[in-house]
Amino acid sequence: MSTEAHSPLSQFEVHTLVPIQIGSVDASFTNAAVFMVAAAASVLLFLSLGMAKRAMVPGRWQSLVELSYEFIANLVRDNVGKEGRRFFPFVFALFMFILFCNAIALVPYTFTVTSHIIVTFAFAAVVFVLVTLVGLFKHGLHFFSLFLPKGVPIALAPLLVPIEIISYLARPVSLALRLFANLTAGHTMLKVFGGFVVMLGLAGVAPLLVIVVLYGLETLIAFLQAYVFTILTCIYLNDALHLH
Amino acid sequence: MPQLDTATFMPQLVWLALTFIVLYVVLSRRLLPRIGEILEARKDKIAHDLGAAEAAKKQAEATLAAYEAGIAKARVEALGLHAAAQEAAAKASAQRREEAEATLAREGAAADAAIAAAKGRALGEIREAAAEIAQAALARIVGIEVDRATALKAATDEGVA
Numbered sequence: 135m136s137t138e139a140h141s142p143l144s145q146f147e148v149h150t151l152v153p154i155q156i157g158s159v160d161a162s163f164t165n166a167a168v169f170m171v172a173a174a175a176s177v178l179l180f181l182s183l184g185m186a187k188r189a190m191v192p193g194r195w196q197s198l199v200e201l202s203y204e205f206i207a208n209l210v211r212d213n214v215g216k217e218g219r220r221f222f223p224f225v226f227a228l229f230m231f232i233l234f235c236n237a238i239a240l241v242p243y244t245f246t247v248t249s250h251i252i253v254t255f256a257f258a259a260v261v262f263v264l265v266t267l268v269g270l271f272k273h274g275l276h277f278f279s280l281f282l283p284k285g286v287p288i289a290l291a292p293l294l295v296p297i298e299i300i301s302y303l304a305r306p307v308s309l310a311l312r313l314f315a316n317l318t319a320g321h322t323m324l325k326v327f328g329g330f331v332v333m334l335g336l337a338g339v340a341p342l343l344v345i346v347v348l349y350g351l352e353t354l355i356a357f358l359q360a361y362v363f364t365i366l367t368c369i370y371l372n373d374a375l376h377l378h
Numbered sequence: 379m380p381q382l383d384t385a386t387f388m389p390q391l392v393w394l395a396l397t398f399i400v401l402y403v404v405l406s407r408r409l410l411p412r413i414g415e416i417l418e419a420r421k422d423k424i425a426h427d428l429g430a431a432e433a434a435k436k437q438a439e440a441t442l443a444a445y446e447a448g449i450a451k452a453r454v455e456a457l458g459l460h461a462a463a464q465e466a467a468a469k470a471s472a473q474r475r476e477e478a479e480a481t482l483a484r485e486g487a488a489a490d491a492a493i494a495a496a497k498g499r500a501l502g503e504i505r506e507a508a509a510e511i512a513q514a515a516l517a518r519i520v521g522i523e524v525d526r527a528t529a530l531k532a533a534t535d536e537g538v539a
Contacts, residue, residue: 143379148386160388167393174397181409188416190423203413223406231401252387253394318381 142325146249146318166253169245173234177227180234202230206364213368217375224264225371228257229364236317236356240349248359249317251310258310261367269374280377309366316359320352508533 152163184199192200206226210218218225232248239246247253269277281298282291327348330341380386509529516522516529 146380148380148383148390150389154389159392160385161392162389163393164386164389166386166390167397170393170397174401177401178404178409181405181413185409185412185416188412190416190420199413200417203410203417223410224402226410227398227402227405230405231398247394249381250386250390251381252390256391256394314381 142322142329145321145325146246148250165245166247166250169235169238169247173231173238173247176234176238177230181230209365210368213365214372214375218368218371221264221268221371225364225367228261228367229360232257232313232363233357233360236360239317239321240353240356246317246321248313249321251314254314255306255310257313257363258306261309261370262306265367265370265374268371269377272375273377277374277377280373305366305370309363313359313363316355320348320355324348324352505530505533 148164148166150162150164151168154161154163181199184195187193187196189196203226206229207222210222210225214221235247238244239248269280273279281295281302283294283298286294324345327341327345331338331345334341509526509532512533513524513526513529516524
């Protein structure tokens with residue numbers, strides 16, 4: 135029993151299962167990759183099996199699929215408007231992927247893909263680049279008026295423009311950190327209290343009750359963080375499309 | 379913290395890109411359009427069915443209106459027929475009564491005439507009988523011979539009945 139194996143952080147370790155090297159790029163198949171594939175495959179199975187019958191009157195599973203479709207479709211329509219239709223597949227894929235990663239991670243002994251800063255930052259960077267490119271293509275250089283809110287006296291511009299630029303650049307960081315921190319903290323807490331249960335023997339019932347409560351909270355967070363990431367993406371897209 | 383181990387970054391990025399791109403492509407090319415189609419088809423069907431229901435309701439209303447118009451027309455016709463029949467019946471009965479009255483008047487007049495004739499004849503006979511009786515009585519009792527014309531004249535003047 136090494137202390138390493140019981141560290142609450144050991145659950146986040148990435149192990150190489152199949153070493154793969156493409157040129158200078160390390161593309162090894164890791165335990166993280168297993169759960170990325172699992173999440174993507176689960177999303178595809180959930181949707182395609184649910185829609186297999188294509189019933190005019192949907193059953194329970196098909197209703198669930200349609201519910202998720204309309205949930206994101208409404209989110210995009212309400213926050214981005216009609217031009218957001220083009221981005222719907224991306225936003226939907228983003229939401230479902232993060233949601234399924236978070237949900238699968240709730241099963242004991244699984245790996246939490248979204249607890250890795252590199253994963254959340256990759257998503258945030260994709261969103262940031264997409265939003266910036268969309269804004270530039272749509273408005274050209276006028277896009278930079280985003281950094282000077284309307285109705286602000288010119289005298290305040292030297293102060294406000296740097297602040298707006300910094301807040302714009304901080305978006306991907308906050309987007310990435312929020313998801314990463316929530317998932318990491320939650321799963322670490324579960325592990326810490328799990329350790330207490332083992333250490334305290336019979337008295338371990340108390341931390342066990344805490345785990346039950348924490349698990350409920352983590353279930354909420356799994357959905358909520360996927361939703362927050364998605365809605366912020368929509369809001370950023372709306373800013374880029376319509377400025378403000 | 380294992381998350382800060384930069385050696386794990388590249389494999390994670392590679393597999394993340396791979397899985398997410400596959401997910402995105404399958405979703406945007408196949409699954410989402412399919413779901414969208416079903417939702418669209420359902421919306422169309424509901425709209426179509428509502429339209430059909432609306433049309434059926436309109437038709438039912440039109441049929442009801444036609445039925446009511448027919449009923450009203452029939453009632454007016456029936457009233458007309460009734461009035462006409464009543465009038466015809468009244469006319470016919472009035473005519474029959476007139477005819478009956480005329481017949482009665484004619485027969486009454488004939489009967490009156492017959493009665494008057496019979497009465498005249500009876501009076502004549504009574505007068506003659508009276509004159510005869512008076513003539514005979516005078517001849518027998520007083521012994522005066524009165525001729526027949528005088529006796530008859532006396533009977534008529536005095537009035538026998």
